[in-house]
């Protein structure tokens with residue numbers, strides 16, 4: 001058997017050390033392993049019962065013990081506990097390099113004839129001594145027993161190849177994330193209620209609602225009630241100053257639109273509608289900056305059939321913007337006629353195709369983006385455009401008349417472009433283009 005010493009421990013060269021590999025990474029020394037090395041199990045039971053092992057010392061990473069077998073002289077053993085193997089030398093020299101009975105019975109005795117973990121006896125690299133006294137270790141020796149632990153001042157000593165006591169590796173468990181404080185909490189949110197069904201619409205209002213958040217606190221799990229100004233107020237949570245102000249605006253919007261009902265776009269709206277619109281617009285303008293702080297802002301298109309309790313199915317996340325789009329027009333030459341079309345740009349991008357119209361807003365339902373008109377004049381112009389499939393057709397012969405009646409006014413308020421026949425790049429509209437001889441354009 002060859003020596004399999006820990007590199008940090010130099011075993012005395014004048015002694016033969018017999019190596020007993022553990023055969024496992026846990027430094028467990030099994031009885032069976034010992035049987036295999038000795039060649040047979042306890043050949044003489046008396047030995048097992050009457051072996052006397054006395055621990056003497058631990059120096060230079062070597063345990064020294066004496067062993068007294070019943071019919072033999074007392075022998076001195078040197079035991080080295082390595083990370084992967086136990087090495088033992090005996091005064092008898094182990095003739096034939098076989099594990100001798102002294103070593104075998106002594107180790108079995110020290111193991112109390114049980115499978116034993118040797119981790120408590122493994123202190124590779126920590127055995128340094130000053131004037132014969134251990135520097136890092138507290139070594140306590142009784143006759144049949146040796147206890148080693150780190151000196152208190154060093155706390156938990158790192159063992160080479162083993163790690164710290166109680167943690168051979170850092171394996172942090174994954175704990176469930178602590179739910180946010182507003183998990184499953186009653187909260188106040190705001191909803192944009194609107195109805196825009198083709199040619200019929202209702203005036204959009206903002207309304208507070210109470211709801212309960214989901215586990216993560218990021219969204220609504222279920223809705224309780226809309227807080228209507230004509231119903232008992234039931235939210236008991238704290239409200240910010242902004243929320244208090246928003247509620248006031250909401251109640252005013254509710255009051256204003258109570259009698260405006262649904263209106264067809266194509267007809268002249270009712271007197272109540274016309275009267276309510278400017279005030280409603282002002283309320284929206286004042287409410288919008290306050291809404292930026294609100295965490296639960298929803299839109300609900302089913303205003304036509306709404307009741308006291310928001311239906312989760314109808315409620316969508318939304319964002320409401322002010323002063324965020326521009327209106328323009330483009331006159332397109334289509335050979336024998338012209339079309340006048342709207343151009344609505346959001347962040348410089350032409351979004352005309354994606355935006356729908358409802359009173360006071362244009363919106364992209366799918367993306368949940370709602371854009372409040374800039375002015376009531378814009379509202380009027382947009383309603384005019386949207387009313388007729390967003391497109392107006394003009395015969396070539398009527399261009400001059402169109403200019404005088406419409407485009408002159410439009411172009412002094414909005415950007416108007418002109419796209420020549422088969423042209424790809426729109427040009428700035430000017431009166432010259434429109435009133436010049438159509439045959440030469």
Ligand SMILES: [Zn+2]
Nearest residue numbers: 090092100102
């Ligand atoms: Zn021996």
